[in-house]
Each structure stands twice: as C-alpha cells, then as structure tokens.
Amino acid sequence: METINNTTLILSMQSFTSSTPWFTSNQTSSSWGTSQPAQGVLTRWLFEKVLFLSLMVVQCALLHPQFQHSSSARLSRLSLGPPIIGWWLCYPFRLPLLPFQDRNIFPGFLAAIMVFKSLEWTFSPGPYHIRTLKIVDGTPVWEKESTTKISSENSQSNNLADLALWTTLQFTSQRGFRWSWGPAAKGNENSFLQALLEIVRLQLVLLPCLGFVLYSQDWDSYDFDPRKPLLSLGVPSFRGLGLLAGGIHSACTMFVISCSIEMISALPVLSTYLLYPAAKRIGLPSKLVELANPANFPPQFGSLFELSSLAHFWGKSWHQKFRRPFLFCGGKPAMSIARALGGSANVQKISGVMGVFALSGLFHEYPMYAFQRAPHPYPRALFETLPASFLFFFLQSFGVILEPLIIPYVPRRLGGAKLWTAAFLLLTAPLFTRDICRPAGMFNQYRPPHLWTWLDILIPAPIAARIL
Known part of the structure; x- marks a missing residue:
C-alpha cells in the first residue's frame, strides 16, 4: 500500500454497488435511458462482488511466508485463479449500459488490474516479504535486497491480526515499495508545505492543458x-x-x-x-x-x-x-x-x-x-x-x-x-x-x-x- 490512493481499488467497488444506473437491466434501451433496478439484480451483483473479492483475499493471503512450504496453499491459489480471472474479464461487459455521456472507463481498468493481481497470485512461487523503509545518509530509501536477508531482518508473526494487515498491504500494493519484489526507490522527502505547494503547481499546469x-x-x-x-x-x-x-x-x-x-x-x-x-x-x-x-x-x-x-x-x-x-x-x-x-x-x-x-x-x-x-x-x-x-x-x-x-x-x-x-x-x-x-x-x-x-x-x- 505504497500510496493511500490504492485503497480506492476497494472503496470504489462500494461506490459501484451504490450507483443504481450500473445495476439496471442488462438490456440496452433504444433511448439510452435507465430504469430502476430490480432488487434481485442488485442482490446478485452484491453477492458476486463479495464472493470474488473474498476469493481474491484468500488467494492473496496464501502468499504469506507462513504458507511457503504448504503444497495445499499453492494448489489452492492455482485453483482459485481461473474463476476469478474469468469473472473479472467479463465484469465490465456485463455492466448495464448508461447513456454514453454518463459512462465511466474506470470499471474496465479496475477489471484489468484485478486480472493482473490474480494472475500473479496464481502463478507466483512466493512467498512475499515486507521490507522496511531505511534512512541512509538522511534519506528515506527502500533498498533492493535478497529475499533471504529481508526474511531474516523481519520475522513474520503468524497471528491473525498480522496476517490480516499483511494481506491488506499486499492486496492494495501497486508500486511494491514495501515488498521484496519492489524496486529500489527513495521515499517522500517533502514537508507539508512543499506537498501543498506541489498540489498548487499541479493545478496550475493541469488547468491550461x-x-x-x-x-x-x-x-x-x-x-x-x-x-x-x-x-x-x-x-x-x-x-x-x-x-x-x-x-x-x-x-x-x-x-x-x-x-x-x-x-x-x-x-x-x-x-x-x-x-x-x-x-x-x-x-x-x-x-x-x-x-x-x-x-x-x-x-x-x-x-x-x-x-x-x-x-x-x-x-x-x-x-x-x-x-x-x-x-x-x-x-x-x-x-x-x-x-x-x-x-x-x-x-x-x-x-x-x-x-x-x-x-x-x-x-x-x-x-x-x-x-x-x-x-x-x-x-x-x-x-x-x-x-x-x-x-x-x-x-x-x-x-x-x-x-x-x-x-x-x-x-x-x-x-x-x-x-x-x-x-x-x-x-x-x-x-x-x-x-x-x-x-x-x-x-x-x-x-x-x-x-x-x-x-x-x-x-x-x-x-x-x-x-x-
């Protein structure tokens, strides 16, 4: 979870659930209009989303170091892959059509991201280890180190709370700065004022463009x-x-x-x-x-x-x-x-x-x-x-x-x-x-x-x- 914004992968799912136009009948209206969704359709979508997100959470959790010697964990990840990947590939095409003026491309990108994550968790030999942010010459950095060294420096706890935290961080990770598979990188060195001024600068560049x-x-x-x-x-x-x-x-x-x-x-x-x-x-x-x-x-x-x-x-x-x-x-x-x-x-x-x-x-x-x-x-x-x-x-x-x-x-x-x-x-x-x-x-x-x-x-x- 190298950026707070990564949590939107989960939070945005909730916004889709509560957005009624996406859960209308899957038939296209000739006037491109939308109708009130049937309760049964909404319930089905809720159930499917919760089910496949839950399966992905299980698939992700099985990459934890405590399962590295478990062949059943590896087989479970392998067997969960096809249904998860298939469901997400179809996901944006099963959503009911909105008028083209009101459409959002985000469901397609979300589906692609989830497919990539499940593909990796299906075939990765694992395990993944968390690496710590270090201070080198006064600069926060993530160093590229061997998995063995990271594992020895960070003893992994097997309690449920730590497993839940590990799974959450891995599920929402994108750039991988916290992880053994991530690249070497520098941390954020900006002060609050510098970060605020950077947002102002971004706005000044964005608006004319x-x-x-x-x-x-x-x-x-x-x-x-x-x-x-x-x-x-x-x-x-x-x-x-x-x-x-x-x-x-x-x-x-x-x-x-x-x-x-x-x-x-x-x-x-x-x-x-x-x-x-x-x-x-x-x-x-x-x-x-x-x-x-x-x-x-x-x-x-x-x-x-x-x-x-x-x-x-x-x-x-x-x-x-x-x-x-x-x-x-x-x-x-x-x-x-x-x-x-x-x-x-x-x-x-x-x-x-x-x-x-x-x-x-x-x-x-x-x-x-x-x-x-x-x-x-x-x-x-x-x-x-x-x-x-x-x-x-x-x-x-x-x-x-x-x-x-x-x-x-x-x-x-x-x-x-x-x-x-x-x-x-x-x-x-x-x-x-x-x-x-x-x-x-x-x-x-x-x-x-x-x-x-x-x-x-x-x-x-x-x-x-x-x-x-």
Whole structure:
C-alpha cells in the first residue's frame, strides 16, 4: 500500500454497488435511458462482488511466508485463479449500459488490474516479504535486497491480526515499495508545505492543458481539431500550424494524465502529515504508526522533461503503478518463451521488452471496448476498429530496442537523446490521443471550459469533475 490512493481499488467497488444506473437491466434501451433496478439484480451483483473479492483475499493471503512450504496453499491459489480471472474479464461487459455521456472507463481498468493481481497470485512461487523503509545518509530509501536477508531482518508473526494487515498491504500494493519484489526507490522527502505547494503547481499546469484538450473537441463531428484553440487565440493560420498544434495537443494530454494521477495520489497524502505525529503521540503499535508515515508515499512521477531516453521515460519518469504486472504477466513469460526456443540473451531481453509493452497496450485497449460499446457515437468492435492505443504502447518497445543504435547518430547540438525521445513520443502520440481525447471519450468527466467558474479554478480538477 505504497500510496493511500490504492485503497480506492476497494472503496470504489462500494461506490459501484451504490450507483443504481450500473445495476439496471442488462438490456440496452433504444433511448439510452435507465430504469430502476430490480432488487434481485442488485442482490446478485452484491453477492458476486463479495464472493470474488473474498476469493481474491484468500488467494492473496496464501502468499504469506507462513504458507511457503504448504503444497495445499499453492494448489489452492492455482485453483482459485481461473474463476476469478474469468469473472473479472467479463465484469465490465456485463455492466448495464448508461447513456454514453454518463459512462465511466474506470470499471474496465479496475477489471484489468484485478486480472493482473490474480494472475500473479496464481502463478507466483512466493512467498512475499515486507521490507522496511531505511534512512541512509538522511534519506528515506527502500533498498533492493535478497529475499533471504529481508526474511531474516523481519520475522513474520503468524497471528491473525498480522496476517490480516499483511494481506491488506499486499492486496492494495501497486508500486511494491514495501515488498521484496519492489524496486529500489527513495521515499517522500517533502514537508507539508512543499506537498501543498506541489498540489498548487499541479493545478496550475493541469488547468491550461485541460482547457486546450477540451476546447479542441468538436461535438458535432465527435472528433477534435488541435488548431481550434490556437486559432481562437488569434494565431494566424500557416502551413505548419497543424503539426505545431498536434504536438502541443499531445503534450497537453500527457500533462493532463500525469497531473491528474499525481494530484489524486497527493491529496490524501496531506493527511498523513497530521496523522503520523498524532499516531505516535497516542502510542499506537509501531506497525500501524508506520502506515501513516509520509515518507512511505513518494511522488508517482519523476521529471517528465529529463527525456534522456525512452527507456528512462517509461521506466523512471512515467508512473510505475503497473510495472509489476507488466513484468510478471508480460515480460517474464515472453523471455521464458524466447529462452525455451533457444534465443540468445539479447533475444530474450528484446522479447521481454516487447512483452511488457504489448501487455501495456492490451491494458489500455481492453477497457475501451467496454466503454465504447454500442450505442456509442464511434463504437469499438473487435477486428473492426483500429487498436490505436495498443499500437501506441507496442511501438514504444521498438523505440526502446532501437534507441541505443540511433541516439549516437543524433547530433548533440540538436538535442541528442532529448530530441530523439521527444520526437518519438510526439510522432506516435496521436495514436493514443485520438482514442482518448475525442468527445464522449475518457475526458467526458470534465466540464467544457466555457462552463468553468472560479470553483473550477480553486478546486483540484479531478475533485471538481466529481462534485461540480
């Protein structure tokens, strides 16, 4: 549970349960309207959700070190995998359709995340060990250490309370900072004032970028034209305006996504600056006190302007919330297949990179098929719609593989690695932005700029989208 925001994976399930439109009859109305749900349908959905979440909790708990020598625990995890994975794969497509203006893409992403978690817990040899946040030269860090060393440093208790805490932390973990499988990383070093100012900075970056993206939309054609905001500002039309506007639009989309994710994570972390000293003052157990330590919640993103390479951008600068599932479910199987076929070490490495980005592409493509089910202005159909989001992420693997051969030939006076990285991202970005930036798309939750008030300026945009 490296960010407080990870608990939304569970809390949001409750919000879906209480949201009546999702539990209407599973038949599509010709008017795209919704009706009151039958009590039996609501009860069935509640039962199914509780059942499969409970099975996932059991599957997760069986990775605890106390079960590492139990063959029955391993077989239980293996047998629980297929029904859990199958249920979550179907989940977003079984939800009743809302009018396209009111749809949310979150159920699709939630389902994909749960599938990844269950796949890992099904096939992982385990066990997983908790590692502690250490202070090295005055800096909080998680060090990459051997499982044996972590296990010897942290004796695992077998009582029910510790097992419940361990399971909760593992279930809600994404970046894995607390875990033996997580990467080496620095903890959060910001003070409360710095964290608050960071949220202000994020809002100042997010609003103009969001305004540019939304103003580019054309609800008559259900498309977007990046030149529209520039022309409305009085920029004269010229031959390269479309290319310039497209680059600005892609950059703005990147900042809208990154600032939104960072802000959603950073807002709850503010409370830890008050909770942590209060928890220590009242004498809570050290394990519970450390859960509220602000140092446990570093920023989601690194510097997006470093651009030293595509590998660094996707592996360090961009958020790493799904690094573990992409490696475990995509990279490692691809490397194993290449090894089994007699591939060299380089071939195995290349296969792993392609496997990671292929799975990333599927992760971003899959929810859109549920989100854009007919009736929709531009319905998404398998084998009929160009899988542009998948292609964008899969193409990144070719950039990562080829850039060691290309970067040395890019003159440093022109930018060198920075020019290569920025150019590749901007040239491939339209594949992704066309999928998510059109009207009735992923940014449907935000109000059009002409409806903004002073509240939209003051309230963090992801929160304003929900309450205004």
